[in-house]
Amino acid sequence: MINIALYKPDIPQNTAAIVRLSACLNLKIHIIEPCGFNLNDSRFKRVAMDYISLSHIVRYPDFGTFMNKNSKSRIILMTTKSEKFYHHFIFKKNDFLLFGRESAGVPDEIHKK
Numbered sequence: 001m002i003n004i005a006l007y008k009p010d011i012p013q014n015t016a017a018i019v020r021l022s023a024c025l026n027l028k029i030h031i032i033e034p035c036g037f038n039l040n041d042s043r044f045k046r047v048a049m050d051y052i053s054l055s056h057i058v059r060y061p062d063f064g065t066f067m068n069k070n071s072k073s074r075i076i077l078m079t080t081k082s083e084k085f086y087h088h089f090i091f092k093k094n095d096f097l098l099f100g101r102e103s104a105g106v107p108d109e110i111h112k113k
Contacts, residue, residue: 002091003028005066005075005098007106010036014102016047023054030058030096032066036103063110070096077111 004027009015015031022029037044045052060066067075075096078086100106 001027001093003030003070003073003094003096005030005032005096007032007063007098007110008034008036008101009099011102012037012041012044013047016044016052018099019048019055019057020051022056023051028056028058030060030066030070032060032063036101077106079105079111081111 004018004022006015019029073094073096074092075098077098
């Protein structure tokens with residue numbers, strides 16, 4: 001199973017749409033805090049609808065904790081700065097697709113890992 005990881009998401013509607021997608025495809029979603037909104041936010045709930053009860057969300061207090069708990073898996077940063085297109089990449093079971101914050105992406109030190 002591929003995992004979706006969100007690094008400090010800050011737009012509730014986008015995160016909720018990913019929750020819906022993960023529920024439909026039976027994917028785990030991992031949220032790396034701090035989140036730019038509360039999961040009780042009405043904008044989040046409106047888009048997530050009933051899918052929230054069908055999804056599996058794991059939350060981490062920070063990026064270090066996320067890395068420590070998932071050290072045996074590949075963490076693949078989904079970025080526009082990549083030299084390889086995703087459709088030319090070979091994904092493996094238990095990979096983590098890491099998406100950066102909508103407003104700022106991920107810090108440079110994460111790009112370098």
